[in-house]
Amino acid sequence: MNHGAVSVRPVFAVVLAALVLIAVTTVLAGRLNHAGGVATAALRAVGQLGAVALLITAVLRSWWASAGFITLMVLVAAATSARRISSLRLGWPVLIPIAVGSLPICALVVTSGAVPLTQVAVVPIAGILVGGAMTAASLAGRRALDELRDRHGEYEAALALGLAPRDAALEICRPSAGQALVPALDQTRTVGLVTLPGAFVGVLLGGGTPVQAGATQLLVLVALLAVEAIAVAVTVELVANGLLSRPGPPHMTRSPRRLVTRSAG
The missing domain is CATH 1.20.1640 (Multidrug efflux transporter AcrB transmembrane fold)
Known part of the structure; x- marks a missing residue:
């Protein structure tokens, strides 16, 4: 087991959701006009990295x-x-x-x-x-x-x-x-x-x-x-x-x- 790797447990999803919420809230509070973009980018990253994780073995x-x-x-x-x-x-x-x-x-x-x-x-x-x-x-x-x-x-x-x-x-x-x-x-x-x-x-x-x-x-x-x-x-x-x-x-x-x-x- 690699003790330096990130552990994918339920708390991992909670932390990700909290980070996205912090980013979106900050953008909204600062009126930076990219709140939707931040949320969309995070969701796309989850989907795309999930797909890559499933496909990468075949790709390589x-x-x-x-x-x-x-x-x-x-x-x-x-x-x-x-x-x-x-x-x-x-x-x-x-x-x-x-x-x-x-x-x-x-x-x-x-x-x-x-x-x-x-x-x-x-x-x-x-x-x-x-x-x-x-x-x-x-x-x-x-x-x-x-x-x-x-x-x-x-x-x-x-x-x-x-x-x-x-x-x-x-x-x-x-x-x-x-x-x-x-x-x-x-x-x-x-x-x-x-x-x-x-x-x-x-x-x-x-x-x-x-x-x-x-x-x-x-x-x-x-x-x-x-x-x-x-x-x-x-x-x-x-x-x-x-x-x-x-x-x-x-x-x-x-x-x-x-x-x-x-x-x-």
């Missing part, structure tokens, strides 16, 4: 099943990020930064031998990297489009000065979008001092040594920095080239290329 039995599961991760991440940034109709290009950011880096750490070439090692690492790319793309896309909306006058002024649409958009949105890297940077800077992240704890709970746990977490954190840097850079390029935009009639929500077309008319 073959490389085809593992590859299919990783593909599903990428698609769900893209759908989630698309909703956060724009809409499913206009946001599907966000699949590009998520895939380009996470999959090559995952392939690098696996083929190099840094991570064992086994399903039980590859699938969790892929999930962590895809999740990091999703978060970075969502934050970068939202910040970039918000900047282009809020500083539309500056964008048009840059066009008037002779900048190309892409260059004008990058001047406006790139610095703000780059802030999407701050969570990953802070987590890496403070690891071991403020937090003991999941990979470290997971290796320890799995019976690994503290040295193995530290090495695993270091690999994950540095890989996440690379993944998220790529995801942010590609997302900003998609926004600047008008490939990732928001729906709606107001001209300030449209992509740079559409803004140019409107202003030229």
Whole structure:
């Protein structure tokens, strides 16, 4: 028996319910407008993790099943990020930064031998990297489009000065979008001092040594920095080239290329 593992007993469900109630109550009291989202996210997490717990043994039995599961991760991440940034109709290009950011880096750490070439090692690492790319793309896309909306006058002024649409958009949105890297940077800077992240704890709970746990977490954190840097850079390029935009009639929500077309008319 692993004495470091969480015990799934009735009290576990009571604690989970209490935590959700605290979160929802706090959001309502602070008028943060996400009470429903907190409750829904918690319920979805219960259902999804329950399903994964039942399916994971079958998934890890073959490389085809593992590859299919990783593909599903990428698609769900893209759908989630698309909703956060724009809409499913206009946001599907966000699949590009998520895939380009996470999959090559995952392939690098696996083929190099840094991570064992086994399903039980590859699938969790892929999930962590895809999740990091999703978060970075969502934050970068939202910040970039918000900047282009809020500083539309500056964008048009840059066009008037002779900048190309892409260059004008990058001047406006790139610095703000780059802030999407701050969570990953802070987590890496403070690891071991403020937090003991999941990979470290997971290796320890799995019976690994503290040295193995530290090495695993270091690999994950540095890989996440690379993944998220790529995801942010590609997302900003998609926004600047008008490939990732928001729906709606107001001209300030449209992509740079559409803004140019409107202003030229």
